[in-house]
Amino acid sequence: MKRSIEDIRRQELIEGAYRAFLQFGIDGLTTARICKEAGMSPGILSYYFKSKDEVLFWMVRHANRVIMDEVVNRMKQATTRWDRLMAIVEGNFPEDLFEQNVANAWLSFYVASAKDLQLERLQRLFHRRLASNLSSCVCHLVEGEQIRHFVAAVAILIDGTWLHRAAIHSRMTSAEAISLIKSQIESTLGSDVVTAAKNTPVSP
Helix, strand or coil: CCCCCHHHHHHHHHHHHHHHHHHHHHCCCHHHHHHHHHHHHHHHHHHCCCCCHHHHHHHHHHHHHHHHHHHHHHHCCCCHHHHHHHHHHHHHCCCCCCCCCHHHHHHHHHHHHHCCCHHHHHHHHHHHHHHHHHHHHHHECCCCHHEEEHHHHHHHHHHHHHHHCCCCCCCHHHHHHHHHHHHHHHHCCCCCHHHHHHHCCCCC
16 A cells, blocks of 8 residues: 555654663653654654654554564564573573663663653553463463563563663673573573473464
8 A cells, every 4th residue: 555645754754762862761762862863854743743642652662563573583483482582581581682772771661651651652552462472382281370470580681681781880681681681581480390291383
């Protein structure tokens, strides 16, 4: 389907807001910076969006989709439950994004979501999607309460590792982050469940 000029301009502004977000965080998202990144004049933002908050909402969705696309592409190639689980972990730490400015930008989102209901709803949506993907990797391999414990633990490890990367002293690489979380997953699940996951095909 052919996209309208309005849809194209809106997307360009959302992507401009995303680039500004990565550089300055949510608090630094000004109309001038968004439009500069999009290559447009500042006054044009109000023509395509009701407010800067609306741009912010769609920008956060776009920012999450960048990572989710990486996760989904990796999951499509998985042949076993373990492959699928590792695809989720690896997809959450793209090498080109796992750096301090990006981590600080996401930290600013977490802080802002404590005060903004729309952002808080987005945060819950992101966590539900992650929980669903993680659960699909271990269902029938561990019991119900263990699944909830496992999903919560991995989600905390992913969020916590990103938070650690935001620290000025952190030099952790994406490969190190993935290795750390993989080791913790193996320890949490135990060798029998890990072996079972490696031998269980992904459901069609």
